[in-house]
């Protein structure tokens with residue numbers, strides 16, 4: 001059966017503007033490749049819902065979402081209405097944990113027609129993945145505050161990593177590297193300064209690499225690794241990182257190749273026990289929201305990752321080819337301001353749908 | 357009295373190669389500006405010492421160093437002999453804490469003659485400081501391991517931040533910004549994901565900014581901040597960050613402006629209760645050690661920061677002008693391979709000393 005039940009959650013800000021274009025691309029691909037879409041539009045996980053109900057989501061959110069094949073997500077966060085840590089811990093960070101989407105997969109790719117801020121890099125030279133642990137580690141709300149309101153005030157927060165949690169994301173990264181020509185995994189660490197969790201991370205990387213003798217493994221401390229994303233982006237193939245380090249690297253990588261506004265992300269539960277979630281890397285962008293100029297490619301590229309995950313590899317490839325071709329053509333009436341054009345969200349979305 | 361008692365600790369690897377050039381620059385400046393140097397060369401805080409004694413430093417290290425006006429440090433770490441977290445927690449990370457060097461000041465400056473990996477940036481366009489908290493936060497050895505050796509193995513590590521610790525480094529950053537034309541402080545945060553310590557950091561930034569009404573304050577989450585170092589390095593003036601975030605940003609910033617091998621760093625105890633320490637940002641670089649090709653400018657620039665700290669502002673400026681002029685001249689027989697030349701550590705060091 002090729003009918004996919006998909007929860008569509010636009011969220012806040014430009015999330016609501018780029019989502020229709022993501023959906024347009026999905027419909028175009030469905031028409032051409034002959035599958036069916038059963039889209040369930042949900043208006044929660046938004047500041048609107050917070051305003052109306054004082055919560056980010058209805059009580060039965062998990063049940064509603066467990067029933068779908070995948071979640072197509074926009075962006076959440078509107079700090080004027082609800083503080084970011086509340087809106088995010090009340091939505092996307094919940095999804096990742098409750099649905100055990102322990103892999104966050106983020107491609108970094110230098111595309112033709114996108115101007116990279118790095119001098120002298122050519123399309124094809126940079127093409128790697130950041131595989132980010134997505135459920136534990138530095139993202140924690142365990143800890144507390146002592147001597148509150150006094151000069152001695154102290155806050156403590158725990159980073160918690162487990163063998164299960166580390167090993168499964170490492171395995172995903174090594175398996176991914178096996179399917180790539182370079183067969184190389186780079187581990188992000190900081191075991192020289194972060195004295196308990198990161199040496200443990202290194203141990204697990206060393207243990208895992210024993211099971212993959214044909215994979216070339218190296219590691220860098222996060223400080224010099226970030227520097228090397230700028231200096232030598234061509235060195236990388238599969239970069240595996242903890243939750244925080246993966247967060248940093250998966251914004252930095254796209255920034256280096258000029259795709260910060262268009263990078264996609266897949267929050268994957270590899271076992272398929274729970275639905276996976278697909279969203280652009282960018283946030284709700286209050287600064288440009290409401291103008292209709294947000295680049296919809298992050299959302300559209302995420303649609304491609306979602307279709308690939310659902311088994312529609314051809315349709316996924318067609319979407320990627322479509323936006324790559326439109327970007328490479330570089331018609332300034334069509335591409336959005338971030339790509340040097342004067343186009344609109346809808347205009348660019350339509351051009352891509354037509355190309356599919 | 358203008359006699360400065362300085363502990364000289366070369367450390368490991370290229371630390372031992374660049375230190376003589378740092379010392380050469382100090383002597384040259386002393387000759388011209390008429391102050392005296394009392395240099396105390398120490399061979400500990402090195403893998404050699406570890407091999408001979410099983411410790412990184414002698415027992416009375418703190419007493420020896422308390423007696424000096426400043427510490428001039430090379431680089432430590434030789435993983436073949438002693439694991440990095442052992443050598444670093446046994447030396448530089450100790451110094452920072454025991455001597456309460458709570459400010460780590462790291463300039464990011466696009467220099468004439470240094471090729472930046474970023475396209476189209478000109479010298480003068482990028483010139484800012486990273487002010488890094490240097491004693492607490494994410495760099496902690498508090499925590500532990502549970503269910504050791506089993507599938508349930510779990511590691512926990514605490515990040516600990518205090519009001520005292522945050523406020524004093526913020527104050528330093530705001531005071532520094534007051535003395536700069538742009539009068540701007542950018543705070544690195546991640547309060548949307550790191551739910552206890554970082555919202556507290558934001559609170560303290562907000563509180564501190566009330567005392568500095570003329571300073572323009574903004575903040576970015578570390579993921580997008582790292583991206584903006586690549587995309588908009590000209591936005592920044594004084595960037596203030598926690599220990600880990602400051603570590604990442606102060607490698608990334610120099611990488612963006614092409615000075616990763618030459619960036620300096622000042623570990624400052626602003627009250628002068630304990631000696632401050634000056635060291636290049638780079639490490640011991642086992643990969644190029646022993647070849648005599650390491651760039652000595654990180655060490656020499658650190659000498660300038662040290663003299664400035666000791667009250668010899670003119671001499672400090674002269675050193676900076678000297679290496680800037682030598683780099684701008686760009687004689688390929690003199691500058692080291694990282695700058696596109698074929699020069700040696702000693703050759704470049706001598707050229708800079710001559711220019712002073």
Ligand SMILES: CC(C)[C@H](C(=O)O)[C@@H](O)C(=O)O
Nearest residue numbers: 192193223444449603637639
């Ligand atoms: C060597 C390491 C512990 C150190 C740090 O992370 O502080 C270094 O990277 C630095 O920036 O001085």
Ligand SMILES: CC(C)[C@H](C(=O)O)[C@@H](O)C(=O)O
Nearest residue numbers: 088093247281283548549579
């Ligand atoms: C919004 C924020 C909590 C989130 C994260 O840090 O994971 C975002 O930056 C991301 O990368 O998906």
